[in-house]
Amino acid sequence: MSGNFSTPPTLVVVQLTGGNDALNTIVPYGEGLYYDMRRTVRIAQEDVLPIDDHFGFHPSMRAIKPFWDAGNMAIIAGVGYPNPNYSHFRSMDIWYTCEPDKIATDGWLGKTVHEIDPRAENVLTAVNFGRGLPRALSLAGVPVASVAQLDTYGLLTSLSSVPRRQSALEVFSCLYDDGWNDQGHPTEAPDTARPGDEVLRYMGQTGLDAQKGADILRTALGKYQSTVQYPNSSLAQSLKGIAQVKLADLGTRVFYTSLFGFDTHATQLPTHAKLWQEVSEGVAAFFDDLRAHDKADDVMMLIWSEFGRRVKDNGAGTDHGAGSIAFILGDHVKGGMYGEYPSLKPTDLTLGNLKYSVDFRSMYATVLDQWMHIESEPIVNGSFEEFAIV
């Protein structure tokens, strides 16, 4: 159902950095080959949270399983692209830019934001919770706020004395005056044109936008009231920040955050378990919070990772592989398993890795066309078969 919403649809993207082990996330516990290949790094049948008599969730996903039970979780298995790349950075970039064969710099979400807000009228159309800007959101001319922590976000945060910081922020907008007053006349008489002048003017606008964004974001905390308790983990706190901004109705349409640590070459069992507990509890708290405010209706979440991992374990962990698993969650999601869970038969593997069955661009296209109501082809660089997920 791609219905009409009273508020425009929002997308929350959660990146699992490092290459999440798909086989231990949605475990094919009914498949003998799984136990043959995974001698050590395996989830026992009795530990799995069953979906049916063949597949089940990793036991740490207890908090997120209710989404599946309620029919609000789409599991997309075997996600990838032709000629899988096993380098974190290269594979990430491929997922970010939808260009598996060449190096590109424009991110799919950057292009999405540009479609939503072509004149960048709302500097908070996209907000990233994390430092630096993932290339997924990168596009020249598209402003994105990168927030490490909402309560400390802002300009000149190092000025510790509160009155001094207040005074500094008042003065800041004069430092970045863009040179034009309300009547459209220049406030400063232009000198003999210096090469730096045009850049100064551009920076003026950028500075004012940054301050505007920071000011507006600051109001989000003030407006926030909730009884939902978020766990203390970094992902949960980032998701809390996202909830706070979402609930403040600032017009943000794309949220992004990531959790690092999925590159489990060693000590996978305890590490992977802890990570999925963090993800599950964080995501559960996030949706609880939105639902408590009756604002979950227009939110869809995409959870993805840049590749899966090797079918055979290495005794303590797993090495880079292909065939990732992705999740799409939300009240308007038609729950179910999509895509074909890759075969574990040795003859079906490539270099010991799962073969992909769903191109990640199909997933993006589905989310863009059916949820965001944005034409996907120019963004994902092609036409891809979609799912009826919404």
Added chain:
Amino acid sequence: MVVAVRPPEARQLKGVELMAHLYRRAGFGATRDQLEAALARGYEVTVDELLHPELAPPLEEDLIYRYWPDMKESRQIDPAQSLWVYRMINTQRPLEEKMALFWHHLFATGFAKLNHAKVMTNQVAMLRRFGLGNFRTLLVEISRDPAMIFWLDNHTNTKRVHNENYGRELLELFSIGIGNYTEDDVKNCARAFTGWTLKPTIPAAQPYGRFDWEFEFRPDLHDYGEKMFLGERGRFDGTDIIDIIVRQPSTAQFLAMRLYKYFVSDTPDQSAIDQLANVGAESDYDIRSMLRWLFLSDEFQSEKAYYAKVKSPAEHVVGIMRLVEDFTFPKHGIRDIALECRYMGQDLMNPPSVEGWHVGKEWIDTGILVERINFAAAQVGDVGKPGVQKIVSRLRGMGELTPEQLVDACADLLGPLQLGDMTRAALVDFASKDGNLALTPGDRAAEERVGAMLSMIVATREFQLV
């Protein structure tokens, strides 16, 4: 009567303005102490010193690796970046280091594809070694560089199956440029570089970590056939191609343009480019000679070049660290400093593509500006830092300061920085809230006021320029 009116000539910089400008462009900036010492020596003497880094001591590498063994191996990109940022902060050979950065911008090679940080460190070391020498030699070195070979797929370029990636970019991006060669030239250039490959690489098996990649010429993979290239015919190999490239006038123009844009201004003056190209051609492409001409030219010393460019993140971060005189010795936290460059949009040794980073105003967007401002303000606002204490001392020596005097003195010591009227007025406004400033020794609150003013100044848009 007709009166001919000539537009006012741009004035020539002098004194501390000129010296600071030189150090910012030819290096990563200098403290007021360093500038005064340089002024005593004189501009031309300083230029020559910068051009001869071999006269200054190199960094003590064994000291660095004793504290940070991970940097010696550079298994990941973070220690490699931290090492380079530490070097930039501490080098007594600033131009040598600036040239490594300049060439890295040009021969943009990215860790993301290589997945091997040590070979990037090795490439930067090569750029450092050859960066002020002969351009022809540098082109040969970069063609043999293992990181570059892998980056542009030349290890798959064989006589049986050509790969034109390196051959094309060598012409398009690294020398003569589009419009000065044909597709046949690309094809034959690629043929000439067949067999320029890597020794079989040792897999990255733990616990041995990464082994450096090494160049190898494989005669069995090389196409010895006759080639036509830029109008010349012969059984060319890569070195011959480079010889032909440097004979082209377009190479001189290309090199002059790149150097001019990087060191002088983004809006080059064609006659200056022509003159610089001439210097290049006549000196047999000696980079040192070209830079000497450049730094001594009227254009470089003109007000039009002054603060005419946007600082790259590396220049911003390293400049601030050199100013506050922190990390002059290995200690915890260097990685956070190096990561700042990444957060500001310049992931060292990992440019987004072979075209390198987009410079100028494209260095700035809302998120990046917040990062730049907050980083710089936090550093200079920390009055405990040695460099900031030195600024405080100088201010103390001036007696009681009015708000205007405080603003002007701080802007002077942070640059000297050119502030627009509105900027200056806003800063004076900020300072006026606390009245006059008397820096009696031990008065921490007074020192904090200086820290706050420095924070405000590095937050200005004028400070984003170089």
